[in-house]
Amino acid sequence: MNNLEIINGRSRSEELTELIHNLENKNFLDEDRNLNLREASERDFIEMFFFARVFVKGKEFSHHTKRAYRADAKTLLDYLAQNELSFSDIGYPEVKAYNEYISEKYAAKTAIRKLEFFRRLLDFGYDTKYYSAPLSRWIHKPSVKRGHYLNEENKNRVQLRELNQEDAERLIEFFPRVVRTKHKQKHLQQRNLLLGYLLYTTGLRASEIVNLNKGSFYYRRGELWVDVIGKGGKHREVPVREETEIELLRYLQIWEGKTEIDSSDETPLFYSLYNKEETRQRITYNHLYKIVKEAVRIAGVNEKISPHWFRHTFVTTMLENEVPLVDVKEWVGHSDISTTNLYLERVNKGKSYQRLKKVQLFENNR
Structure with a gap:
């Protein structure tokens, strides 16, 4: 056989x-x-x-x-x-x-x-x-607004399901404060902080983050990348910013006593700790979701914020800073570039008034 x-x-x-x-x-x-x-x-x-x-x-x-x-x-x-x-x-x-x-x-x-x-x-x-x-x-399906919005009944304007940069960075500061236990407190605080950095600076889905292994990270020409398994088992490579790299190395030092990336390590990156024997289990999406919601509660911000808001925030921030559309599309794993383009259309619309003001219509001031 x-x-x-x-x-x-x-x-x-x-x-x-x-x-x-x-x-x-x-x-x-x-x-x-x-x-x-x-x-x-x-x-x-x-x-x-x-x-x-x-x-x-x-x-x-x-x-x-x-x-x-x-x-x-x-x-x-x-x-x-x-x-x-x-x-x-x-x-x-x-x-x-x-x-x-x-x-x-x-x-x-x-x-x-x-x-x-x-x-x-x-x-x-x-x-x-x-x-x-x-x-x-x-069957006739309802129409849906283009882009990522909250449902706000009886309102003509809707709120985007994303954060501005200042609010995102401030919210991440509350991730370590979610930890209340004294046991392995420093370890868990650094874990939560790294979770926040990955959500904000990579555009990864929450489910992709919790499934990362320590060996998912590797260096190429001195730059850190992460190998991600996305929807349908599709692989993609995402660059890791220096700020996040620093928090990752600090995390590995605290948890494992390691000072460098080991791309051959296939053990889970993020753990939850159980019982006095410190049994480790891979963190779940529900656990990450609760961390974000508790950070939101402590920070006293919009209670509707969820892990996915950081993904939308990442895409918009990249496009606002003129990162090429095709790069952003590949980093976040959109199957169709038209999905990423929805963000770009909104970003461009937001800049339209500034472009209008730059055009001189009258030769002399009146």
């Missing part, structure tokens, strides 16, 4: 045999051996949807993506239960009613995501003959 065929201790042929057996046993294959769920139970339908269209084997998903899919599924299931509906009851009226319910209850971006989940489920149902008509055609 080819070793490359082994997956979790079983060969591909064994997995295929098991899949065929399960499908044939439940009569889920038609005469053309295509997936046919016309007679499937609701449980089988939703399980097959997640198996075939959501958590596809070999495709990597972040913790946030998995949590979002499950949340979207729960929203739909709760709605059906509250209205005494089953999946097989869904038709044009039910699609329109759910569409209206989601659009009214959730902010535009969340509603769009939940309706996209619903659309994919309906398309899967149509493809597998669970539904006899393409019901997803009746």
